[in-house]
Amino acid sequence: MINKDFYSELEEFIAKLSDKKDDVKILNYVLDRLGAIPKEVQKFIAEKTGLMEITIENTINFYPKFRGKDSRVKEVAVCVGMNCGPAGGQQIYNELVKILEPDEKGLSKDGKILLTTKRCFGRCAKGPNVSIDGVIYSLMNLQDVKRKLGL
Known part of the structure; x- marks a missing residue:
């Protein structure tokens, strides 16, 4: 489970972005902090940016580094x-x-x-x-x- 401090920091990070919908920057931040991008964090990003969850999921699928090192394909x-x-x-x-x-x-x-x-x-x-x-x-x-x- 991810603690509330992480979500506060992530919300602050998003607020400081000039483009609040820059999902690549946001996902890089999450990956650097957590080493993965859990579904619950994807949902939080969608809520805070106004992006659809499928948009975030598509970005994760497009960039291999966001899928984690255990990607089998x-x-x-x-x-x-x-x-x-x-x-x-x-x-x-x-x-x-x-x-x-x-x-x-x-x-x-x-x-x-x-x-x-x-x-x-x-x-x-x-x-x-x-x-x-x-x-x-x-x-x-x-x-x-x-x-x-x-x-």
Whole structure:
């Protein structure tokens, strides 16, 4: 159980923000203090910021660091944008689809990898780019990706 002092400090932290709806800053604060982001704290943040709980949950799901270190699903995003796609990104993605056999949401057959595409990581000159659990790797090829994923 989280004590009242934490909630008072969190409320004060939110009050001092220039953008009271900056859920990333708020979640970073909570993570630094508690090492995790419990549901009850998510609800408190929603109440104090006016954000919907689903918005906070989506932010937590988007950023791997907010989900905790015990996350069992690796998130892999392959850039298939204008530069990376033709440079090999689309081929990497297509081959990973064959290997992982993801469902319609991108979850691999074994449930261990979530495979998605991305339009751009902002590193076009260093493509193809692949993000694994939020870390972007540049100049990738299929063998590199398979090695990093243990495939």
